[in-house]
Every structure is written in C-alpha cells, then in structure tokens.
Amino acid sequence: MPKPQAEQAPGAASLAPLDPGMFDPVCPSTLVPFRVVDKWAPLVLRCLEDGPRRFSELRVPLRGITAKSLTHSLRALEQDGFVVRAEHEGAPRHVEYAMTPLGRGLLGSLDTVCAWTREHWDELLDAREAGLSRADVR
Amino acid sequence: MPKPQAEQAPGAASLAPLDPGMFDPVCPSTLVPFRVVDKWAPLVLRCLEDGPRRFSELRVPLRGITAKSLTHSLRALEQDGFVVRAEHEGAPRHVEYAMTPLGRGLLGSLDTVCAWTREHWDELLDAREAGLSRADVR
DNA sequence: CGGTATCCCGGGTGATACTG
DNA sequence: CAGTATCACCCGGGATACCG
Numbered sequence: 001m002p003k004p005q006a007e008q009a010p011g012a013a014s015l016a017p018l019d020p021g022m023f024d025p026v027c028p029s030t031l032v033p034f035r036v037v038d039k040w041a042p043l044v045l046r047c048l049e050d051g052p053r054r055f056s057e058l059r060v061p062l063r064g065i066t067a068k069s070l071t072h073s074l075r076a077l078e079q080d081g082f083v084v085r086a087e088h089e090g091a092p093r094h095v096e097y098a099m100t101p102l103g104r105g106l107l108g109s110l111d112t113v114c115a116w117t118r119e120h121w122d123e124l125l126d127a128r129e130a131g132l133s134r135a136d137v138r
Numbered sequence: 139m140p141k142p143q144a145e146q147a148p149g150a151a152s153l154a155p156l157d158p159g160m161f162d163p164v165c166p167s168t169l170v171p172f173r174v175v176d177k178w179a180p181l182v183l184r185c186l187e188d189g190p191r192r193f194s195e196l197r198v199p200l201r202g203i204t205a206k207s208l209t210h211s212l213r214a215l216e217q218d219g220f221v222v223r224a225e226h227e228g229a230p231r232h233v234e235y236a237m238t239p240l241g242r243g244l245l246g247s248l249d250t251v252c253a254w255t256r257e258h259w260d261e262l263l264d265a266r267e268a269g270l271s272r273a274d275v276r
Numbered sequence: 277c278g279g280t281a282t283c284c285c286g287g288g289t290g291a292t293a294c295t296g
Numbered sequence: 297c298a299g300t301a302t303c304a305c306c307c308g309g310g311a312t313a314c315c316g
Contacts, residue, residue: 039288055298066290067299079272081265092297093296102258102265109254116247120240127219127240134217177308193278204310205279230277231316 040065040073045082045099045107052086052098082106178203178211183220183237183245190224190236220244 040062047053047061055074059065074097077083082103088094099107117124178200185191185199193212197203212235215221220241226232237245255262 068291068301069289071299072288079266079269081262081269093299095298100265102261105254105258109251112250113247116243120243123240124218127238128217131217131219202310206281206311207309209279210308231279233278 038073038076040069041077042107042110044070044073044077045103048083048097048099048103049107052096054094054096058097077103176211176214178207179215180245180248182208182211182215183241186221186235186237186241187245190234192232192234196235215241 043062044058047058055067055070058070058074059067062070074083074085078085078097081100084098084100086096086098088096181200182196185196193205193208196208196212197205200208212221212223216223216235219238222236222238224234224236226234
C-alpha cells in the first residue's frame, strides 16, 4: 500500500486535491472515483445511457428524487465533465443533458462492477443471510 | 432501463431487500453493490488485500479513522460476508480480520474502476478544471 | 488490545412553496 | 418547464471518555 498521503480530509470527495497514480487510503474518491460516492449521480448517469434526456424526463425513472437533488447531481456531474448541459431556445424552456465520452467511460467501468454483482448475486445473498443470522446469535 | 422497482427507499443501501438481475434505478446498491457506498468500507477491504490484519494495524493506513467507524465498517463487511473476524486467544487480546473469497472478488471488480480512473486521470483533471472555470463564469 | 458508550455537529436529503 | 429558496430532519462521522 503506497504512500499514505498526509492531509486529506476524508469526505471531501468532490473538489479535493487529487494525486495521480498513487492510492490514497484516506480518500475514497481515488478508489471509487469522484461522483460515484454520491447517492444519485451514478443513477443519473445510467439514465443518460441511451441518449440525451430532459430534466423532467430524468425524474421519471429516478422516482422519488427531488428537483433539488437532481439539480445538485447534474451540476456535480457537469462540473466533473461527465455530463453536458444544453439549453435549447423556445418557450417553454427546453434543456437537455447528455453524457460525455468521459461519462460513458466511467459508466462502462462501473458496468464491470455491476456484472460482477449479477454474477455473484446468489453468493452475495447467501453470505448476507449467514451474516445476519450470526449477528442474531451474538 | 428495466422495471423501476416500486418501494425501495434510497439510502437504505445496507440491509435493504434485494432483487436479482434487475437494475433498480432507485437503489444505488444495485449499481454500486452493498458496502461500496460506505465511506470507509472499500478502503478497509483494500487494506486487507495482502493478508489478515489486526484492528490496530488497520487504523494505521486508514489515518484519521476512529475506532467507532472502523468497528462499524468491519461489522458491516463481516455481515455481508466480505470479511471474517477471527478471535485468537491469549492475553493481550488478539483479533484478526481477513478477506473472504467474496471480498476478494468484489475488490477485484473494483480494481477495474480504479484502473480506468488511473488511465484517464489527466482527462479527469482537465475536465474538472474546465468545469470549475465554467462555474466561475456563471 | 479491542473495542463501547455518549455527546455533538455538519451536511446531505427531503418536503414544500415559489419563480422566470 | 426547469429550476431556486427555505426550512427541517436525520444520521454518518468525529471527539472524548470509559471498559473487559
């Protein structure tokens, strides 16, 4: 485990200074990069997979997300270059969000995790059940 | 995007009911499985990569983690079957934590994300910088 | 050594209302 | 339609103190 970096406040996953190459055990954002830690961001990204979507279109599959949270995630994803915002003219207003190549790449790499999860789904469930019953005993 | 499942409180990532195969846009835990959302858990797992470690040994690389948080993460990882706890006898007390095959598998799949991150590090930094300066303008 | 038990704080999240 | 503004709440996480 290389070089535990000194002064990195954990939790400052979003705009923290970043250090290439090195694994910093204190900063989750190096392990699970950037917005992945965010509650909604990965899901928002996923929803943009098949093409650009409008604000209100995004709210449908992400049931329960508030406008505020969606705005927040979109802004964050935009700042990190995973998503682009395009404002088309006309009334009523029309705004579209789309994935960038970078966003697509991130999503792709996340897919391998998803794939692993699906592959080992039964083991995961079993292990958890076992873990829970053991917790009962204690 | 298949079947948005009805009643899944987002945020209940840890012990929520899980649905195999399907992608549930409301539950982050299907995209980023289980403990990955947790702040420390992935890092704890990472620290166990090279072999079993004791409680206090884990606290070294994870600088700044409190005993409470470490305990919490370890318990969670244990419950989900990613880690095993072994209590050896003798005074002073001696407890060791080790990865299970499942844990190793999860970590492995996470590694692909890490690899992607490292590969695209420069792009990530550039994109973010661009995003930030754009944020200034607004 | 390997933890618990408390207290406390900040922010992430939601609910609701309002606006260009 | 695409958001902002405001309030309010919960709880993850840290600090500190204590225990077997």
